[in-house]
Amino acid sequence: MKQEEYFTQLVREHKSTIYTVCYMFSKDEEEVNDLFQETLINMWKGIDSFREESKISTWIYRVALNTCLLQERKKKKEMKKMPLTMDVNFFQDNDANSTQVRMLHQRIGRLGLVDRALVMMWLEGMSYDEIGAVMGISAQNVGVKLFRIKEQLKKNA
Amino acid sequence: MEKMEFEEMRNQFAILKKQLDKQEIISNRLLRETMKAKRSSINSTERMCYVFVAIALLLTPLNFYTHAWGLAFSIVTCLMMLFCAAATYYIHKPVDDLNFLTDDFATVARVMAKFKKQYNQWLYYWTPILLIPWLGWACYDFGWKHAPEGVNPLWMCFPLLIGAVIGGSIGLYYHFKAVNAAQDILDEIQE
Numbered sequence: 001m002k003q004e005e006y007f008t009q010l011v012r013e014h015k016s017t018i019y020t021v022c023y024m025f026s027k028d029e030e031e032v033n034d035l036f037q038e039t040l041i042n043m044w045k046g047i048d049s050f051r052e053e054s055k056i057s058t059w060i061y062r063v064a065l066n067t068c069l070l071q072e073r074k075k076k077k078e079m080k081k082m083p084l085t086m087d088v089n090f091f092q093d094n095d096a097n098s099t100q101v102r103m104l105h106q107r108i109g110r111l112g113l114v115d116r117a118l119v120m121m122w123l124e125g126m127s128y129d130e131i132g133a134v135m136g137i138s139a140q141n142v143g144v145k146l147f148r149i150k151e152q153l154k155k156n157a
Numbered sequence: 158m159e160k161m162e163f164e165e166m167r168n169q170f171a172i173l174k175k176q177l178d179k180q181e182i183i184s185n186r187l188l189r190e191t192m193k194a195k196r197s198s199i200n201s202t203e204r205m206c207y208v209f210v211a212i213a214l215l216l217t218p219l220n221f222y223t224h225a226w227g228l229a230f231s232i233v234t235c236l237m238m239l240f241c242a243a244a245t246y247y248i249h250k251p252v253d254d255l256n257f258l259t260d261d262f263a264t265v266a267r268v269m270a271k272f273k274k275q276y277n278q279w280l281y282y283w284t285p286i287l288l289i290p291w292l293g294w295a296c297y298d299f300g301w302k303h304a305p306e307g308v309n310p311l312w313m314c315f316p317l318l319i320g321a322v323i324g325g326s327i328g329l330y331y332h333f334k335a336v337n338a339a340q341d342i343l344d345e346i347q348e
Contacts, residue, residue: 008188016177040191049256085181097172104169123170136261
């Protein structure tokens with residue numbers, strides 16, 4: 001399969017994961033768009049470095065999180081700004097679903113950046129080993145951190 | 158209560174996923190634009206540093222042939238520049254080898270902390286150790302040896318000192334830019 005076709009298929013399959021990460025690290029729709037596009041560029045640039053031995057979902061999470069956490073957002077505008085093709089705006093819509101999603105965004109948004117990443121992966125249903133692989137910490141450490149985060153969320157509730 | 162709280166978060170996350178599955182999100186145009194981006198990135202600042210060293214290495218023998226500098230000073234200058242280029246390469250290599258897209262946070266944090274420490278050591282220890290004696294020798298070679306009768310050698314050194322100030326300022330700018338970038342990344346990770 002050609003690299004372009006593989007990339008297109010990959011992005012289409014994991015678009016909701018990428019969007020979720022970008023959404024949880026953004027303040028508004030515009031920022032989601034920027035981060036989403038930057039993540040796509042980084043995935044495209046780094047697709048050769050993806051090693052088949054790791055799970056593709058883990059790699060995508062790592063790229064998306066690294067983009068959200070580490071990129072100098074104001075620089076590197078290599079592409080035209082283009083809106084995402086969506087008919088829902090989780091930041092503004094007032095239907096029941098969007099309100100629920102916004103509540104989740106607010107809860108997670110109270111956490112620090114790294115804790116936010118951990119909770120998202122936990123909600124995604126990733127194993128402690130997979131989360132540890134993304135974060136560079138042991139599975140045991142992931143468990144300890146998640147326990148502390150849950151305590152913090154409980155206090156914030 | 159606690160369980161309910163997290164159950165609710167899981168439900169909200171499921172709603173988000175379900176909503177997103179209904180959305181197209183990515184257009185063909187967006188994908189086309191993405192794939193226009195170059196796949197390799199080059200550390201232009203570091204490359205520029207090597208280009209400057211190469212130019213300086215070519216100019217130093219010229220200074221010797223025009224009798225502006227002595228042989229010993231020219232050789233030491235060349236060696237010093239090669240040493241600086243090697244040190245720059247050594248300090249930058251772990252960061253260049255780092256893959257921000259595939260390496261985990263712990264690796265990135267470790268490499269950036271080491272880079273920051275080495276780069277600061279380079280500025281505060283190695284730069285004065287190398288630069289102050291070199292500047293003194295340069296003033297002596299250029300001013301005191303070549304000053305025409307009746308001309309104060311200090312005036313001969315004036316352009317050299319201006320050059321040192323400009324060069325030093327550019328060097329400091331790039332130094333703090335690199336160190337601050339490393340610090341920003343460390344702050345983000347440690348937050």
